[in-house]
Amino acid sequence: MNRTFPTIAIFVTATSFAGFAVWLGVNPNALLEAFGIEDRTPQMATEIRAFYGGIELAIAVAMIVLWRRGDLFAALLIGGLPLLGSASGRLIGLVVDGFSGVHLGFAGLELVGAAFCLAGARMVSRGGREWNERSNG
Template structure:
């Protein structure tokens, strides 16, 4: 595997977090409609903006700051752990609340993202111990 793989994963993951942050920070009602919430309150919209806009943008920014500081492992951990946690929550929800194709799809994407971040973490850890790979 290429030694640039962890950096590519950082940028793709940060872009995904930032993309969702901008989309749902500016259009919080889109998420509510996707989940069948036809009537919302200003407080609900603010909550969507806060978490999906603010927290997701913070994850993206933290990843880039950590990458710039040379801490690739931490950047990938910051990006991957929330994905793993979200996927776990979705899977538990589908067990307790019933299957949802939408949630299964989101969980699948989050699991893939978490796995890519995990592989990147393993590569960064190995590189920190043994130096850059020749491949």
């Protein structure tokens, strides 16, 4: 099995998660500004640091740890499923709450990232089955 595409998917996704984590951990108001939120509180900044900073950094670290352990499938799921979930929430919001170009753009990027990771996971999964069939056959 060729591991190039899955490995690239892991590193691009982990780097993206880590980049957003550092950016929004340091400057949480950047996200509020992107959404046009002018009334800000320290609690809002803390919440952004926790989720966009802390959780995204944890996802990036988990992906790299799993990659180092040789579990590419798990690393790709850890990266792809949160992106798919976030995009789904944004798309539901567009229907329920009204159109937002910013949310549509973020959803598009998240869907591309999710597809990238999940395609890699499928490749790894298929490669694993083929190897097991050869070993047991």
